[in-house]
Amino acid sequence: MSTTETGATSKRVAYYKGCLASLSAKELDTSTQALAPLVGIELVELESVTCCGAGDIHEAEPDYYVHLNARILAYAEATGCDTLLTVCNVCTLNLRQANHMLQGDSGLLARVNENLATVGVPPYSGTVEVRHLLWEIAEGEGYEKLKRAAHKGLKGLKVAPFYGCQILRPSKIMGFEDPDRPWSLERIIQACGGEAIDYPAKIKCCGFPIIAAREETAMGELIQPVEQALEAGADVMVTPCPLCHLSLDAWQQKLEASTGRSFNLPILHLAQLVGVAAGLDEAELKFKRHIVDPRPALERLEV
Amino acid sequence: MQLGLKIWRYDSATGERELREYELEAPDEATLLDCLDILKDKQDGSLAYRKSCRMMICGSCGMRMDGAAVLACKTRMYDIAQEGRVPVISAMGNLPIVKDLVVDMDPFWDKFKAMWPWLQPGYDRPEDGREYRISQERMNVVHKEALCINCGCCVSECNAMESDPEFLGPQALAKGMRFVGDPRDGATVERLERYSQEHGIWDCTRCYFCNERCPKGVDPRDAIAKLGAESIRLGIDRDMGAKHAKWFVRSAETTGWLREEELIPKTQGYASAIKQLKFGASLAKHGKVRPVPVPHTAKDVGEARNLRKLVREQDRQGALGHVQGEKALERLTHGHIDASLEEIYARPGAAPRPWLPEVEEEAKA
Numbered sequence: 001m002s003t004t005e006t007g008a009t010s011k012r013v014a015y016y017k018g019c020l021a022s023l024s025a026k027e028l029d030t031s032t033q034a035l036a037p038l039v040g041i042e043l044v045e046l047e048s049v050t051c052c053g054a055g056d057i058h059e060a061e062p063d064y065y066v067h068l069n070a071r072i073l074a075y076a077e078a079t080g081c082d083t084l085l086t087v088c089n090v091c092t093l094n095l096r097q098a099n100h101m102l103q104g105d106s107g108l109l110a111r112v113n114e115n116l117a118t119v120g121v122p123p124y125s126g127t128v129e130v131r132h133l134l135w136e137i138a139e140g141e142g143y144e145k146l147k148r149a150a151h152k153g154l155k156g157l158k159v160a161p162f163y164g165c166q167i168l169r170p171s172k173i174m175g176f177e178d179p180d181r182p183w184s185l186e187r188i189i190q191a192c193g194g195e196a197i198d199y200p201a202k203i204k205c206c207g208f209p210i211i212a213a214r215e216e217t218a219m220g221e222l223i224q225p226v227e228q229a230l231e232a233g234a235d236v237m238v239t240p241c242p243l244c245h246l247s248l249d250a251w252q253q254k255l256e257a258s259t260g261r262s263f264n265l266p267i268l269h270l271a272q273l274v275g276v277a278a279g280l281d282e283a284e285l286k287f288k289r290h291i292v293d294p295r296p297a298l299e300r301l302e303v
Numbered sequence: 304m305q306l307g308l309k310i311w312r313y314d315s316a317t318g319e320r321e322l323r324e325y326e327l328e329a330p331d332e333a334t335l336l337d338c339l340d341i342l343k344d345k346q347d348g349s350l351a352y353r354k355s356c357r358m359m360i361c362g363s364c365g366m367r368m369d370g371a372a373v374l375a376c377k378t379r380m381y382d383i384a385q386e387g388r389v390p391v392i393s394a395m396g397n398l399p400i401v402k403d404l405v406v407d408m409d410p411f412w413d414k415f416k417a418m419w420p421w422l423q424p425g426y427d428r429p430e431d432g433r434e435y436r437i438s439q440e441r442m443n444v445v446h447k448e449a450l451c452i453n454c455g456c457c458v459s460e461c462n463a464m465e466s467d468p469e470f471l472g473p474q475a476l477a478k479g480m481r482f483v484g485d486p487r488d489g490a491t492v493e494r495l496e497r498y499s500q501e502h503g504i505w506d507c508t509r510c511y512f513c514n515e516r517c518p519k520g521v522d523p524r525d526a527i528a529k530l531g532a533e534s535i536r537l538g539i540d541r542d543m544g545a546k547h548a549k550w551f552v553r554s555a556e557t558t559g560w561l562r563e564e565e566l567i568p569k570t571q572g573y574a575s576a577i578k579q580l581k582f583g584a585s586l587a588k589h590g591k592v593r594p595v596p597v598p599h600t601a602k603d604v605g606e607a608r609n610l611r612k613l614v615r616e617q618d619r620q621g622a623l624g625h626v627q628g629e630k631a632l633e634r635l636t637h638g639h640i641d642a643s644l645e646e647i648y649a650r651p652g653a654a655p656r657p658w659l660p661e662v663e664e665e666a667k668a
Contacts, residue, residue, distance in 0.1 A: 019561040023599060024591045048603040050559035055509055056551035059531040062624030063614045068555060068607060097632070104631025115617075119609040165462075169511035170522075171652040172635040178651070179515055180371050200370075205462040205510035212570040213543035214506050220466025221508060250586055289589050 011141070013085040014076035014128070015043035016095070019051050020242035021087055027286035028242050031271040032087050032133065034284035038149040039137050039274070044079045046072070052094040054243075055166075055209060069098030070112045074124035084130045087271065089241035093166035095130040096173050102126055132167055134240040134270055135176050138184035146191055150277035153193030155301050159273065160197050160229035160237040160265075161185035164244040165205050179203065185238065188270070192277035199228035208247040215254075222247055223255055226263050235297045236266045238273040245269055250291050266294030276301075304331050306338060306380055307389035310350070313400050324389070329380065332658040335392070336364050336375035339404075352404035359518065362454030366404045367393045372459035374518045379655050395459035397468070410468075411455055414475040418498070422482065425489020441486050444626050448481035448526050450519045457513035457523045469502045473513035473523030476504060480526040483533055484622055495534045504530045505544020515652070520636065525629075529622035536621035543570050556608045559601025564592045 015036075021029040036043045049072045051057075058065040072095060076084040086092045102109045103126040113123040136142040168179035177184055182203065186196040202225065207218030226248065229237050239245050249267040256263055268276075272285050276298060287294050306329055312321045325346060329338050336354055343350045355361040357376045364375040368390050383390055398406035429435055457473040464470045471479075479498050482488050498504050504527055513523040535545060547570040554562045567583075568576035586592045601607070619627060636653070648656045 019563065022560055024563055024586075026590070048601065048606070050601050050604065050607045051551065051555050051561045053551055053555065054561065056548040057555060059528045060535045060545075060548035060552050061611075061614075061620075062528070062532050062622075063617070063619040063627070064552065064555075064611050064624075066624070066628060067610050067614055071606065071610065097628075100635060101628035101631045104634045105628070108627055108631065115610065115613050118613055119606045121606055121610075165510045165512075170514045172650070173632070175635075175651050180369070205508045207466070207508060209509045210463070210506065210544065212567050213547050214467075217463055217467040217470070217506060217508070221462055246591075250591060253585060254582065289591070291585060291589055291591075 009141075010037070010040045010042045011083070011136075012042045012044060012081050013083040013131075013136075014079045014081040015045050015085050016049060016052075016072060016076065016091060017045075018086065018088045018091040018242070019054070020246065025242040025245060025269070025289075027289045028087055028245070028269045028271060030284050030286055031269060031275045031280060034280050035149075035271045035275050035278060038145070038278050039142050040145040041085070041133075041136060041142065043085065044081055046075050046079070048075050052091045054090050055094060058094060058097075065094070066098050066101060066108070067112055067115055069095055070102055070124050071116060071121050073099055073102070073128050073130075074116060074122050076128050077124055078122050082127065082129060083136075084128050085136065086130060086132050087240075087269075088243065089132070089164045089166040090243055092130060092132045093173065099126075099128065099130055100173060132240060134167065134184055134188070137274065138187055143187070143191065146188065146274060150192040150274060152277055152279040154189070154273075154277050155193055157194045157298075157301060158197050158233050158235045159189045159194040160199060160225070160232065160234035161189060161202055162206070162225050162229070162237050162239040162244060162248065162267075163203050164239055164241040165203075167240055168203055185240070185270075188274065189238065192274060194273075194277075197229065197232045197234050199225070199232045201225040201228050206241075206244040206247045207251075208243040211247055211251060218247070219251070219255060219258065222251055223259070226252060226255060226265055230263060230265055234265065235300075236268055236273075236294055238268045238270055240270045242269065252292055264292055266290065266292045266297050268294055304329055304333070304381060304384040306333075306384040308338060308342070309389055309391045310403070311391070311393040312350075312403050313394070314403075315399070315401050322391070331381050333380055334376050335366075335368060335373070335378040335380055338380055339375060339392075350404075351402040360452060362452035365395050365454040365456045365459065367391075367395055367459065372396070372456035372516045374454055374456065377518050377655075379658060381658065382655075395455055397458050397461055397464050397472075398455065406455070408455065411453075411458060411474065414471050415453065415478060417471065418475050418479040419482065419490070419494065420478050422485065422488050423490035423493075426487045435487055437486060441484075443629070444484035444529075444622055445481045447521050447629065448477050448484065451477055451481070451521045451523075452519055454518065456516045456518055457521075460512035460516055462510040462512060463506050463508040466508075467502060467506060470506045471498070471503055473507075473527065476507070476530060477521050477523040477526035480529050480622070483530060491533070492537060492539070495530065495537060495539045498530055499534050499539055499542050499545065503542075504534065505542045505547075520633075525625060529625045532624060533621045546570050552611070556611045557604070558598045559604040559607055560599050562596065562598065564596035 053065045137146045171179040189196040205221045207221035211218040308325045353363040355363045394400045507527045550569040
């Protein structure tokens, strides 16, 4: 905890934005950066870090995966923060999994540290906890601050929570909420004055990991949340994962083309949804970067 | 204890389907399977479900409770009864229902057989005629996969199979790894070629439902990752999924960050990717991809590059890279030695606390 000029306490965290928020989902980065101080989080941006491997390096070259993630954890630890903050499900799983491997096996940690030292990376002693922004603002101090920050409110906006997979499962690695009955997104939606709608596919896969190699199978997964959320009356959907966001937002047009139907379901990043309730503006939210424009659905809030 | 159950009754012969509610009295230590036995015995002999060993070995009693696949014989009902919850019991998913809680396992066994679930000859036999001895280190490679009891709980919730019913799926692929990782098997390459085809290794969507549901700790998704690692180690990488995975490695060691814009052409090939130009243009319009992909290079990326060179010299390639992390991950389930039993059972996803009869507690006191 550190104290800002206004006297409010804030939690200092090492911020790992990952690949997508650095490039195709820049809007996730800008909205997270703008939201963080409002919910009492001070972001310390990591410079010398790479991709977490997104499950692909884990699959292709698992030993490299452990080292690459250990390197990220080591640089996070070097900032002096206890928490490595993520804004992506896939980063969360990959980093938490590697972290558990290293923390739970001193032999492995020693070998990895020796390799890190050889290439000039500081050692990792295992003190960092990897946490997603979702968890930071769904309970505790972060939640209390979120309630105060979301003063503009979503005024009954019907929001479909979409968790995605790798923030719920494997639950032994996540350790946050019941993967079959999660509550965190619903709690945040309600704290922002929105109405959380319920539908079965909210905990299922969006298809993204195989969207490039097996598009048809992925589309069969993607259609479920889109269809069910609209049927349940959703105005918008919110997700804590930029990969889910990309498939739901960008590939939605392909679903429309293949089914001949119009969905037009706007997808918001978690930081954007809270950002709207907290009164952030377009310069930070960057809705123009979305394929399905959320602004018409949100403009109704102004009246 | 007094317990309520709602059971989805179904008859494939007539197509009739009904959610029927039952009330029963069962001993405190009763499992879901015990409860079904009581119902069938005392209230409704027409209820259909499979069972055999009643002790988590045979894998017959897979079914869903509140939408999640469980082994009925592993599921204690005491806490649910205390909460006053009335769980909904239904047949497993992704398999056709024959009657009530009984599914047709034929599609499951067809995929199982397609894996060649037996050792293929061809390995070097010990010259002295003695038994073939396998080191503990090599056995660890397939230890988890060998725990599978073919119950189908993983298949029930497989998201990729729901979309593509031909997908070999988590059970079959985990079984495949059990043979790929066995040093006595003589057909590793043929197996990996076969498993890497359409509907194989690279169709897994990484939803992790299989790991979540497996009642035996097999972690089928991790077994599939081992198959992927072995395929790439042996250069069996023609499938688009393998190329996709390799592009992440290439990106990490060249620019550090994923070279997103090149991912689709590197996965599908430039010729096929041309078909995606219109789609690409729609993404470019919103700044999702840039017309000219200037590399976005991470600071000190040389470290990441050197790290890969270094680890590739260290004999932890392929599945061994996964196996080295398993011991620590198992501790998440079974606990560190320094954790109390209370702490271990309080962990999310921990095994249910075994029921201890009152007499024993009294004796201890």
